[in-house]
Amino acid sequence: MTGLRRALFVAGILLVCAWTLVPIYLVALGGIGGAATVYAWPKPFWPATLSLSNFQAFLEIEGIWPAMLRSIEVAVLCMLFSLLLGAPAGYALARFAFRGATIYRLTILMTRAFPVGILALPLAVGFVRLGIYDTAFGVALMHTALALPFAVLVTASLFLGIPRELEEAAWVFGCSGLGAFRRVVLPLAIPGIAATAIFAFVISWNEVFAASVLTVRHKTLTAYLLTLLSEAPLQSQLAGGLLLILPSVLFIFLVRRYLFAMWGVASR
Amino acid sequence: MQPSALRPYLLIAPSLVFLLLLFVVPLVQTVALAFDTPSGPGLGSFARMVGDLDFADALRNTFALVLCVVPLQLAAALGMSMMLRHLRGGRDIVLWIWTIPLGISDLAAGLVWLAILTDKGYLNTVLFELGAIPAPQSWLTYETPGVLFLGILIAEFWRATAIVFVVIVAGVQLIPQEYEEAASVFGATAWQRFRRVTLPLLRPTIQTALILRAVLAFEAFAVVLAIGGRNFPVLVSQAFAWQYQNQNYSVAACYAVLVTLVSLAATLVILLALRPRAGETV
Numbered sequence: 018m019t020g021l022r023r024a025l026f027v028a029g030i031l032l033v034c035a036w037t038l039v040p041i042y043l044v045a046l047g048g049i050g051g052a053a054t055v056y057a058w059p060k061p062f063w064p065a066t067l068s069l070s071n072f073q074a075f076l077e078i079e080g081i082w083p084a085m086l087r088s089i090e091v092a093v094l095c096m097l098f099s100l101l102l103g104a105p106a107g108y109a110l111a112r113f114a115f116r117g118a119t120i121y122r123l124t125i126l127m128t129r130a131f132p133v134g135i136l137a138l139p140l141a142v143g144f145v146r147l148g149i150y151d152t153a154f155g156v157a158l159m160h161t162a163l164a165l166p167f168a169v170l171v172t173a174s175l176f177l178g179i180p181r182e183l184e185e186a187a188w189v190f191g192c193s194g195l196g197a198f199r200r201v202v203l204p205l206a207i208p209g210i211a212a213t214a215i216f217a218f219v220i221s222w223n224e225v226f227a228a229s230v231l232t233v234r235h236k237t238l239t240a241y242l243l244t245l246l247s248e249a250p251l252q253s254q255l256a257g258g259l260l261l262i263l264p265s266v267l268f269i270f271l272v273r274r275y276l277f278a279m280w281g282v283a284s285r
Numbered sequence: 286m287q288p289s290a291l292r293p294y295l296l297i298a299p300s301l302v303f304l305l306l307l308f309v310v311p312l313v314q315t316v317a318l319a320f321d322t323p324s325g326p327g328l329g330s331f332a333r334m335v336g337d338l339d340f341a342d343a344l345r346n347t348f349a350l351v352l353c354v355v356p357l358q359l360a361a362a363l364g365m366s367m368m369l370r371h372l373r374g375g376r377d378i379v380l381w382i383w384t385i386p387l388g389i390s391d392l393a394a395g396l397v398w399l400a401i402l403t404d405k406g407y408l409n410t411v412l413f414e415l416g417a418i419p420a421p422q423s424w425l426t427y428e429t430p431g432v433l434f435l436g437i438l439i440a441e442f443w444r445a446t447a448i449v450f451v452v453i454v455a456g457v458q459l460i461p462q463e464y465e466e467a468a469s470v471f472g473a474t475a476w477q478r479f480r481r482v483t484l485p486l487l488r489p490t491i492q493t494a495l496i497l498r499a500v501l502a503f504e505a506f507a508v509v510l511a512i513g514g515r516n517f518p519v520l521v522s523q524a525f526a527w528q529y530q531n532q533n534y535s536v537a538a539c540y541a542v543l544v545t546l547v548s549l550a551a552t553l554v555i556l557l558a559l560r561p562r563a564g565e566t567v
Contacts, residue, residue, distance in 0.1 A: 029368060034382045040443060041385070043407050044397045058421060060410040102300045109296035121297055128308060129497060130552035132504045135521065135541045138528055139314035140307070162307040169300060194292075223390030225507040226521065230528060239392050239507070246511060251403065258396030265388030273381050277455045 041262060047255035048072060056252075075256035078249060084241035085260075087153055088222060091237055094157035095221035096214045099168040102161070104210065107172025108198075112181065125166045133163050137227035144231060151232050159231060160221040167220075168213050171275075175209040176202065212275035219268050223261070315545070318538035330535040334527075334543070337536075343518040349434065350509075350519065351502040351551075354441045358498060359491065361442070362449035366457050367479065387447040394444035395511025399425075402436045402512065427516045437517060440508050445501065449494045456490025457483070492559040499551045503544055520544050 046054060048071055050064040075081060110118060137159050141150060149155035179202055187197035203210075228240040236244065242257045249257075269276075322329035334340060365383060372379060386394070401407045404421045412418045424432040460483065468478045506521040524540035527533050 026368070026371060030372060030379060033365060033368075034379065036443070037382055037385055040397045040401060044400050047400050056405065058405045058410070059413050060405065060407050062407075062410075098303075102303050105296040106300040109293040113293035113296075115290075115293040118293070121301070124304070128304070130500060130549055131308075131312070132500055132521075132541075132544050132548045133308065134504055135524065135544055136308065136311040136315065138524060138534070138537050138541045139311045139318055141528065142318070142534055143311070143314065158307060161303070165300060165303065219388050223388070223393075225390065225392045226504070226525065229525065239390055242392055242396075243507060243510065247514070251400075254396055255400050258393045258400075261390050261393035262397075265390070265393075266385055269385055269388040270381055273377070273384065276380075276384055276387070276451055277458065 041266075044255055044258050044262070047252060048259035071252040071256040072260075074250075075253040075260070078245070078253060080236075080241060081238075081257075084236050084238045087235055088238040090153045091157045091160060091228070092218045092221040094153060095160040095164055096217040098157060098161040099164040099217040100172075100210065100214055103165050103168025103213075104172045106169045107174075108176050108202075110169070110173040111176035112184075122170075125169050128166045134224065134226045136162070137230040140227075141230050151235050153235070156228050156231050156237060157221070159227045160224055161217075163224065163227075164217040164220045168217060171213045171216075172206075172210065175206050175213070178209075179205050209275060212272040215268050215272050219265060222264065312545075315538050315541045318535055319542045321535055321538075330533075330539045333533075333536050334539040337523070339518040339523060343520050343523045346434075346517055347503060347505070347519045347521075347547075350438065350441065350505060351499060354438055354445075355495065355499050355502055357438075357442055358446045358449045359495060361446050362453045362494065363484075363487075365446075365450050366453045367483075369454060370457065384447050384451060386444050387451065389444055390507070391444060391505070392507035392511060394440050395508040398436060398440035398443065398508075399511055425512060425514075425516070430516075433513055433517055437509055437512050440512055441502065441505060444508065445498065448501075449498050452494040452497065453487065453490060456487050456493075459490075460486045488559050488561070492555055495555045495559070496552050499555065500548045503548050503551065520547075 046062075046064055049067060049069060050061075050071070053066070054061065054064060106121075109115070110122060140155075140159060144150035144155045149158070183201050183205075184197045187201045188194070192200060223239065224237075225239040225243055228237040229243055232240055238257075238261065242254070242261070245254065245257070319330055320326050320328070369376070369379070369383075389397075399406075402424055403409075404423050408424070409418065409421050412422075413420075423429070425436060426433070464482050464486065465478050468482045473481065504521050505519055506525065509517055509519050510522055520540055521544060524537045524544070527540065528537035
């Protein structure tokens with residue numbers, strides 16, 4: 018590449034980075050700049066004062082703390098359910114050639130053509146009957162339906178990447194099937210499984226629609242923020258937005274090595 | 286049957302049972318609810334849905350949003366993944382930054398763009414400094430539907446292009462370098478290589494990316510609500526209003542059926558439009 022083309026290329030890369038980062042910076046400015054920044058006109062592009070007063074005001078809104086804790090509770094449950102249900106199926110797809118494996122895989126892929134989140138509408142009715150409406154457990158079940166197909170496909174590719182010979186060697190040395198899995202396969206698969214778990218967590222943490230439909234008084238953070246849209250002052254909304262974004266940015270950083278392997282696999 | 290032959294079935298059984306209970310059953314329930322009216326089974330709820338004041342707007346807005354944003358995202362993702370191929374240093378950090386939106390909730394994305402587009406927001410500040418407007422101006426009302434639509438479009442584009450990008454990059458990594466090198470040897474320009482070699486080989490990947498993205502775009506909800514409020518009805522926000530505010534589960538279910546049918550139809554169209562052509566082996 019010539020010098021000019023190289024410069025244009027680098028400028029393009031940086032432009033896309035800025036396109037992603039600048040909006041986050043601006044909302045962060047609203048979050049940490051104090052109430053004055055939010056209502057200032059014209060807006061400053063750097064914080065005049067650093068103050069956590071917006072955050073404080075946001076956290077003092079009634080119901081925010083419980084909502085945040087509930088979001089974490091739901092996301093952890095969703096993570097556990099997705100792994101406990103998904104990883105065994107992924108292992109089966111990776112290790113056994115069984116009748117129906119293709120159909121099973123297609124079924125999992127097919128769920129993608131459906132707007133799964135919208136199924137929360139009839140579930141709300143069923144959940145009332147079962148007594149799990151407006152509970153963290155109920156929302157977590159719904160979120161698991163969103164995360165499970167993903168967990169199955171990703172763990173399948175994960176286990177596929179671990180040579181079968183290692184497991185067979187463990188059998189030769191007297192390990193049971195489960196023992197070999199626990200001592201040989203699991204340690205190798207742990208980083209990928211952790212990435213899958215984080216992804217399930219993020220899916221749940223970010224989900225708005227189903228969480229809003231399935232709760233009334235015990236709302237998750239996203240669902241609660243949605244009800245605040247028309248009521249809370251703007252600076253509190255921005256602080257809430259920032260609070261939603263920060264964990265996601267961290268999570269994506271943690272799973273970045275697995276992102277492409279995950280989606281590459283999920284797309285076949 | 287030997288116990289080991291049963292093992293894979295035991296391993297997939299829990300997930301199958303779960304999907305049956307939380308995917309198939311609610312799907313059937315949705316349809317049942319939609320046809321269940323106070324005066325017995327019938328099309329009454331569908332009639333109410335169609336007769337709803339906002340129905341036509343919601344339908345039009347949803348389709349306009351999907352048809353505008355998804356092709357834009359595909360083009361941007363293709364461009365970004367081609368840029369990434371030529372990147373030497375700093376690949377790791379660039380990838381991280383470009384995929385950050387993947388972890389951002391649609392509600393948070395809506396709030397981010399609300400901060401920019403609101404009356405005393407950053408967009409108006411820039412316009413003011415440039416002398417384009419004399420004072421704060423409202424963009425997100427029903428009086429400026431064009432700008433409102435554009436704002437929601439930009440927010441969706443900002444948030445959800447990363448998912449298309451990741452799928453495309455994963456697909457690009459599967460293409461052997463030799464094809465392009467061969468084209469290069471025969472004198473193909475960069476554009477020709479992209480158009481005639483890379484793009485056809487990416488067809489299955491593009492198919493997946495489009496299906497994933499289109500289905501999610503038909504479900505757009507929190508971004509729209511955060512930026513447009515009630516000024517920009519879409520199908521899912523209507524479903525939410527009927528379920529939550531009007532407590533009419535049947536009409537809400539009708540919207541759910543409609544969104545499901547539209548998503549399935551979109552999937553079918555994408556599958557057919559990008560099916561392998563006769564004589565192709567890749």
